[in-house]
Amino acid sequence: MIVADRKKIPEIRDMIRGHRRVLLVGCGTCVTVCLAGGEREVGILGSALRMALRLAGNSETVVDECTIERQCEDAFVDLLAQRTAEGGYDAICSLGCGAGVQALAERFPAMPIYPGLNTQFIGVLQSQGVWTEKCAGCGNCRLGEFAAVCPITRCAKRLLNGPCGSSRDGKCEISQDLDCAWQLIYDRARALGILDRFDAIVPPHDWSTGLDGGPRKVVREDQCIAGMGPKA
C-alpha cells in the first residue's frame, strides 16, 4: 500500500487560511489502512484545524469533512461534485496520497486543492503502528534474483552486488535500527539453497523503466473503452 503521514497542523492551517469554506476530503483506501487519511483521521484533523484557526484569530473559516472510497478514481471523485457545489466550498484539503490530490485537481480545475499528507512510500505494515518501505516502483522488478528482498529499496546504497564493507552484525551503517538488506538476502538465499546465484556479478539495473523517463503510464488496450483509446 501507499504509506503517508499527516502534515503538521500549523502548515495545513497556513495553507487554507485565506479561504472561506474548506472541505477536508479523506480517502478510504491506502491512507485509511495506514491511519493517515481515513474517516477517523479526517474527523481528528477537522477538529484540530478548526481550533487552530480560531486560536489564530481566523474563526470565520468553515472546515467541513467527508471521506470518499478512493481519491485516485474518477468514479469516486465524481461523488464529490454535488457536495462541493452545494456546500459552496472555495478550497479542498485532500487527505489522500499525492495521486489523490492530483486526481482531485484534475476533476476540479477551478478549485484550489491542498495536500494534508506527506506521501512517503510503498510499504507494508511491519507491526501495529509501524510501516516500512519495501518497493521503489522502479518498473523492472528483479526480486526473483535477490531472494525476494529488494536491494534497490532496502539497501541504503542500492547495491546490486552487496554487501558493502559497512554491514556489521546484520545492520546497516546508517542506523542500528536498519537491517542490512544484503544480510537479509544472504540469509534467505542460504535458507532456500540458492546461494550459488550470487557467484556471478549482477549487471547494472535498467533504470529506463523508472522515473528517469518521466511520468509513466500503463495501458491495457483490452480494457480501454472501444473508440476512446487510452486516456491522455
Place this chain on the structure above:
Amino acid sequence: MTDEPLILAFCCHYCAYAAADLAGSMRLQYPANVRVLRLPCTGKIEVNYLLGAFERGADGVIVAGCLEGGCHYLEGNLRARRRVERARQLLAEIGLQPERLEMFNLSSAEGPRFAEIVTTMVERLKRLGPSPLRPDPAQKPLDCIQGLPAQEIGSPPADPALQGACAGHTCSGDKR
C-alpha cells in the same frame, strides 16, 4: 460560575465512575466543575472525543481509567493512555496547552483520590486560565459542551445491576 473552569471527565464504568460515586457516598467535598461522562472502558476513548470536548469549549479534560494491569478489558486503559498522549501532541500543535488534558488511573475504592484529582485539575486550570476556545466568555461553560455526541460514546453495560449510580457500595462492576 463563568470564571470557573469546566472539566469533562471521561470515566471508566468499572473504576473511576464508581470512585466518583463513592466520593459522593462518602460526602466528600470537591469542586463542582467536573462533568462526568461514563464509558464502558477508557479503551473506548478516541482522539476525536478529546478534541471535540476542547473544540466545544471545555477548559480541561480528564480521562480516568483503571489501575494499570487492572483493566476489565485487559489493556483498554493502556491504549487510552497512548491516545491521550497523541491528543496532547495535537493540542501542542494547535497551540492549546497540553496540560489541559490528563489521564489518571485509580481503583473503584478510591473515592478520596477522585476528589483529589478533580481538585488538582481545577487548581491547574485556574492557573492556565479559561480556554481561549470558549465561544463566548459570557456564556456559561456548560452550554458550550452540550453538543457533545454522547450517544456515540458508547452504552453502559446492559445488566440492570450495573446501571445507574451504584450508590452505597464501592463498585457494582466488581460483581461481574
